[in-house]
Amino acid sequence: MGTIKQVIEGNYCIGCGVCPFLDTNLSISFNENGEYQAVQSVDSVTSPADMICPFANSSLNEDTLGKELFSKQNGIRHNDEIGYYLKTYVGYAISDGFRDRGSSGGMVSWIIAQLFTKNKIDAVIHVKESPEQGLMYSYQVSHSIEEMETGAKSKYYPIQLSNVLDYVKNHDERFAIVGIPCFIKAVRQLEAIDNTIASRIRYHIGLVCGHLKSTFFALSEAWEAGIPPQDVTLVDFRYKLPGHAASDYAIKAEGVVSGKETEVVVPTRDLSTTNWGYGYFKYNACEYCDDVLAETADITCGDAWLPGYDKDSSGTNVVVVRTQEMLDLITSGANEVHLEEVPAKLVAQSQRSGLRHRREGLAYRLYLKDRKNGWRPTKRVQASNHIPYLRKKVYEDRMELTEQSFVAFREALKSPKGMKRFNEIMQPIVRKYQRVDNPIHRRLLRKMKSVAKKMHKKLTK
Ligand SMILES: Cc1cc2nc3c(=O)[nH]c(=O)nc-3n(C[C@H](O)[C@H](O)[C@H](O)COP(=O)(O)OP(=O)(O)OC[C@H]3O[C@@H](n4cnc5c(N)ncnc54)[C@H](O)[C@@H]3O)c2cc1C
Ligand code: SF4
Ligand code: SF4
Numbered sequence: 001m002g003t004i005k006q007v008i009e010g011n012y013c014i015g016c017g018v019c020p021f022l023d024t025n026l027s028i029s030f031n032e033n034g035e036y037q038a039v040q041s042v043d044s045v046t047s048p049a050d051m052i053c054p055f056a057n058s059s060l061n062e063d064t065l066g067k068e069l070f071s072k073q074n075g076i077r078h079n080d081e082i083g084y085y086l087k088t089y090v091g092y093a094i095s096d097g098f099r100d101r102g103s104s105g106g107m108v109s110w111i112i113a114q115l116f117t118k119n120k121i122d123a124v125i126h127v128k129e130s131p132e133q134g135l136m137y138s139y140q141v142s143h144s145i146e147e148m149e150t151g152a153k154s155k156y157y158p159i160q161l162s163n164v165l166d167y168v169k170n171h172d173e174r175f176a177i178v179g180i181p182c183f184i185k186a187v188r189q190l191e192a193i194d195n196t197i198a199s200r201i202r203y204h205i206g207l208v209c210g211h212l213k214s215t216f217f218a219l220s221e222a223w224e225a226g227i228p229p230q231d232v233t234l235v236d237f238r239y240k241l242p243g244h245a246a247s248d249y250a251i252k253a254e255g256v257v258s259g260k261e262t263e264v265v266v267p268t269r270d271l272s273t274t275n276w277g278y279g280y281f282k283y284n285a286c287e288y289c290d291d292v293l294a295e296t297a298d299i300t301c302g303d304a305w306l307p308g309y310d311k312d313s314s315g316t317n318v319v320v321v322r323t324q325e326m327l328d329l330i331t332s333g334a335n336e337v338h339l340e341e342v343p344a345k346l347v348a349q350s351q352r353s354g355l356r357h358r359r360e361g362l363a364y365r366l367y368l369k370d371r372k373n374g375w376r377p378t379k380r381v382q383a384s385n386h387i388p389y390l391r392k393k394v395y396e397d398r399m400e401l402t403e404q405s406f407v408a409f410r411e412a413l414k415s416p417k418g419m420k421r422f423n424e425i426m427q428p429i430v431r432k433y434q435r436v437d438n439p440i441h442r443r444l445l446r447k448m449k450s451v452a453k454k455m456h457k458k459l460t461k
Contacts, residue, residue, distance in 0.1 A: 083295030206294020208302025
């Protein structure tokens with residue numbers, strides 16, 4: 001097992017904000033890259049919170065936690081990519097505009113609404129706008145369906161749990177929590193040693209996770225859309241474009257331009273920082289994570305990035321159900337949701353590139369770390385150098401893209417050229433990456449296949 005000191009010093013902290021709950025020597029603040037990070041006020045080798053840090057405690061990993069939580073559920077199965085599951089679905093909410101307001105199919109907000117309606121919770125802990133704290137978004141507590149609905153959609157923005165955990169400690173209420181995989185894992189680890197938190201947080205709703213972004217992501221998007229970083233107030237990261245594929249969405253940036261309140265909608269395809277494969281402004285911790293499908297959550301929802309479903313701009317979820325209570329909850333709403341049961345492997349397929357990056361890619365990154373002999377988190381994935389040469393280059397170049405994106409954005413903030421300066425710095429690295437991610441032999445092969453297909457069509461007419 002590692003320590004929080006090692007996590008902080010190695011840059012493996014995701015800034016979840018759970019450790020200050022157990023150790024007043026720890027607090028959470030922004031670093032120069034716009035990421036939340038834990039900070040020790042007094043240097044200390046160990047901390048009472050070492051047990052609950054998702055990157056320090058390797059004994060309570062997603063497999064051991066998942067086994068403890070779900071293995072006794074009748075009919076439970078396990079899959080190495082999605083964890084434990086009772087049933088897997090694709091679907092969306094039909095009723096009350098949840099789908100229109102949501103990022104994907106609106107299932108997460110609909111599930112929370114069901115928990116309120118069936119009187120199973122008094123409040124939900126999730127992420128909402130937070131202008132009074134000078135932030136775009138933060139974790140907050142909503143006590144009704146109406147309050148909860150204003151917090152729909154994915155926030156690719158730093159968030160942390162310390163304030164809401166204090167709220168849970170001081171309020172004898174029944175909660176559901178929504179979170180990305182490492183946050184749900186940290187809460188589960190805390191629940192393993194804190195009975196009050198365990199008895200109050202009744203439901204854990206996971207979001208599939210590619211990676212988390214620093215504040216630079218929102219600022220860069222808004223800047224390219226025409227609102228300078230100092231004047232932007234809000235970015236909606238998932239603005240649906242009717243009639244387009246679900247993956248072809250836009251952002252809506254709000255702020256002040258020339259003294260006027262302004263709103264701008266720009267498709268993400270027209271912005272240079274939105275290619276998730278480049279990993280711009282990604283927390284380093286995400287490179288050492290192997291949980292894509294929130295394996296310790298009672299239910300997990302993500303985007304159905306799958307042929308056939310992706311075409312619908314309204315958005316469709318993938319859903320992994322891990323408890324009978326959640327299964328009963330979602331199947332009891334027959335007229336309110338559209339659900340198709342699908343094989344677990346189809347859900348994994350919807351996250352193919354994220355899973356590859358955190359299986360094969362993680363194995364290689366762990367190998368690279370081990371060569372340097374430093375401490376690193378213990379993962380379920382084993383370090384390995386036995387992967388194809390070009391894939392190694394892909395993972396090396398992705399690390400460079402991430403690291404340099406922070407440097408380039410800080411440069412852009414100082415430069416009169418703004419985002420142009422950012423792109424000047426990034427373009428050579430992007431080109432190098434594209435050459436290995438999409439090499440010439442693969443492009444030629446694709447071209448030959450398409451020519452052969454066209455000729456075959458002509459000849460058989
Ligand atoms: C950082 C991040 C990365 C993601 N990566 C992927 C991915 O790679 N592949 C994929 O399929 N899906 C990913 N998702 C999940 C996806 O974007 C949707 O959130 C999910 O499909 C649920 O959509 P919905 O319409 O059902 O949710 P909605 O009905 O829109 O409800 C979303 C709920 O999540 C809460 N929420 C929003 N952001 C956060 C946050 N950062 N932390 C905790 N709670 C939050 C909201 O407050 C709201 O309650 C990611 C989400 C996040 C936040
Ligand atoms: S990952 Fe979370 S628990 Fe671990 S050091 Fe960072 S803030 Fe604390
Ligand atoms: S990729 Fe992993 S570490 Fe990063 S935010 Fe998502 S769940 Fe957390």
